[in-house]
Amino acid sequence: MKILVIGPSWVGDMMMSQSLYRTLKARYPQAIIDVMAPAWCRPLLSRMPEVNEALAMPLGHGALEIGERRRLGHSLREKRYDRAYVLPNSFKSALIPFFANVPQRTGWRGEMRYGLLNDARVLDKQAWPLMVERYVALAYDKGVMQSAKDLPQPLLWPELQVNEGEKAQTCAAFNLDASRPIIGFCPGAEFGPAKRWPHYHYATLAGRLINEGYQVVLLGSAKDKETGNDILAALTTLQQAHCRNLAGDTALEQAVILLAACKAVVTNDSGLMHVAAALNRPLIALYGPSSPDFTPPLSHQARVIRLISGYHKVRKGDAAEGYHQSLIDITPERVMDELAALLTAGKEV
Template sequence: MKILVIGPSWVGDMMMSQSLYRTLKAQYPHAQIDVMAPQWCRPLLAKMPEVNAAIPMPLGHGALAIGERRQLGISLRNHNYDQAIVLPNSFKSALIPFFAKIAKRTGWRGEMRYGLLNDIRTLDKTAFPLMVQRYVALAYDKHTIHNATDIPEPILWPKLAVKQQEVIDAANTFNIDTSRPIIGFCAGAEFGPAKRWPHYHYATLAEQLISEKGYQVLLFGSQKDHEAGEDIKQSLTDTAREHCINLAGKTSLEQAVNLIASCQAVITNDSGLMHVAAALDKPLVALYGPSSPDFTPPLSNKAEVIRLISGYHKVRKGDGESGYHQSLIDIQPKLVIEALARLQIGFD
């Protein structure tokens, strides 16, 4: 059985999609699962044992480009896929399997995709409250899965495979002394300061972890998170600063994944790297403010979620000091230390 999955375009969504691949592989052990996704996803897909091949999606996130999608679909016809599963809900994401003439084309109805999909599902959001449930439901016959409680338990959570040599190579590249235990900070967030724990709280926590607990701190993120990392680092004492490395914007995604695998624990905002840390089975503390963990929580038994408000709150810059949301300002570093202690990683 050959299956083509049209994958998502965000780090967190791509991580959660692995639950679908694991579920398909459990049902069809000999299935060949190929995933079409943006080029940047390849490092993640390469660490998912269930995925046979990552097929680059050359078109931009917002491009309709019907002609180009038709050509991509035609180029896939000789792959002889038995089924396509389309994870994004957009009209354009269903075009390539249609042009590829894949016999069974599965997905949620989304943007009125009748005709493009012929195994179409109508989503009741209350019946499938978690994104991972919506992904995994597509692995089953639509007549057997009507709500999340119909999905066989347990759902197979994402689980990345990282080789020890990959960890060693990444550490050597950035001259990281792994003899000193590492705590990772994922201090960035896709929508800016309003979803970030304040840099001064991160700095207070880092100072305590380094000076009192004997850890070193690695700061992860993209180039746009580098400044936030510098704000954290420059808020430390000179002695503590020697054991804090700002890697935001300096690593590739693959290197970041490999280095997160070396961490004893991860402190993270609601971000894509949070889902990476969860899939690496790292003890993690996830800090939520206006965004809610109700739809896309970290999928891990080793995760502690800290959120001091309930419900969904619109993300607005200027809701708090320096653009930070007041609900995140209110999460004091002491709460994170207590959560780390509950995760039993050597804190008193």
């Protein structure tokens, strides 16, 4: 069986979609799974053994461009896919499998996709509370799974593969101290500071960890560089020698490998949080207005700290520098205690 997947366009969603690929491969071991997604996804897809080929989606996230989607679909006809799974809920995302003449095109009904999908599922959000469950449900025939409770347990969570040689080589390339275990910080988050644990809390935690013999590596996009610099500036001169701000200085491929090399990771609700979870790193995930109820980190080594309930659509908090009070109220001491417990549990395994 040849399968085409139209994948998501966000890091976290792409990571969770691996659960679908793993489930399909478990059900159909001979299946060949190709995933069409933005080119930046290749470093993630290349580390998913279930994926045969990453097909670059050249169109931007919001571009309709029906003519170009028709051309892409026609170019895929020679691959003769048997099935397609469309993971985004948009109309435009269902066009390419339709133009590719894929016989069975599966996805949640979404926006006006009648005809484009001939195996459209009606989503009951109460029955499928987690995004990962909604992805995995598509691996089964329509009507077989009525709710998340019907899915075989445990779910096959995302697992990225990184080897020891890659870790050593990449750490050396960034001149990291081989004598100090690495704690990774992912202090950024999309949509502004309201989803971020304050930089001064990160700095306090970094100082304690450095004093205990760790080194701290800050990871993220170029947009997170300033936040990383704020963390560095709050450390003493001696502590700064053991804290590296690599936000914006790594390609996604390198960030994945560096996360895999970490002894543990402390992170906001972000795409890199889901990458760290898929690497099975001991993980502290800090939540404020956004909720872990829909897209939690999928790892038994993850601990979520959140002081409020429900989802709050907040782009900028009311506190100083745009932080949300619920994240300010998570103390570095609380995070340090949770982190120490995770690290101790890891030593006992």
